[in-house]
Amino acid sequence: MIKKNKVQLVMGLVVLVLTFLISLQFKSVTVNNAQSQQQSLRVDELLADLKKEREQNEDLKKQLEAYQNDIAQYREDTEQNSDYSKFLSEQLKRAEIMAGFVDVKGPGISITLSDIDNRKSTQAILSSNETLIHDEDIRRVINELCAAGAEAISVNDSRIISTSAVRCVGPTILVNDTKMSPPYVIRAIGKADQLEAAMNLNGGVIDNLKVWGFSISISKHEEIIIPKYSGMVNFSSAVAVNNAKEEKE
Secondary structure (H helix, E strand, O other): OHHHHHHHHHHHHHHHHHHHHHHHHHHHHHHHHHHHHHHHHHHHHHHHHHHHHHHHHHHHHHHHHHHHHHHHHHHHHHHOOOHHHHHHHHHHHHHHHHHOOOOEEEEEEEEEEEOOOOHHHOOOOOOHHHHOOOHHHHHHHHHHHHHOOOOEEEEOOEEOOOOOOEEEEOOEEEEOOEEEOOOEEEEEEOOHHHHHHHHOOOOOHHHHHHHOOOEEEEEEEEEEEEOOOOOOOOOOOOOOOOHHHHHHO
């Protein structure tokens, strides 16, 4: 009789344990399914938002192109009317070139930066992060070109202007919020010999990259074309200062 009671007690405990495990498994599955559904809904929402943003960007680009065509037509009409209008038109062209809002051409150089393909080519064993061109490397090249008198610069055909940002987001380099991948081709318009000499300085940015084993090439060109800035520039805080008005005050 005692033996029978023990068996019943053990069986009862087994049933309780199994019931608990089944209940726990059911809750776990329910929670996972709910989380999966929420994640799926979130992904769908993000994709819809991304699609909407892209459509808005395309509309803004079309509007910008229409405005630029109108401005070009107005300029052509005014240039035919007076010398002063021609002078204003030339000043506007100069401002557009400086701002990066028109395609430009001229002599200059191109610099191609590539990641390290063969890690055995260096004496030291490098980590995967050390074999990659980083946003800091691109910024340093751009700074050296500006210091050497570059008049227009682009990275993979993305024009560099006063509000441009070169930054790293995870494994991706963004230039003007455009994803870039190697090789990175940096073009600069200016005095080609002067720009090339600045890039080949001993201990300079290119020299240091070559020491680590990065593949770098520099070419001079009699003429290169750098496209205009394709994004939108909005000034909500900066306004022009009216010196004449402030002097009176």
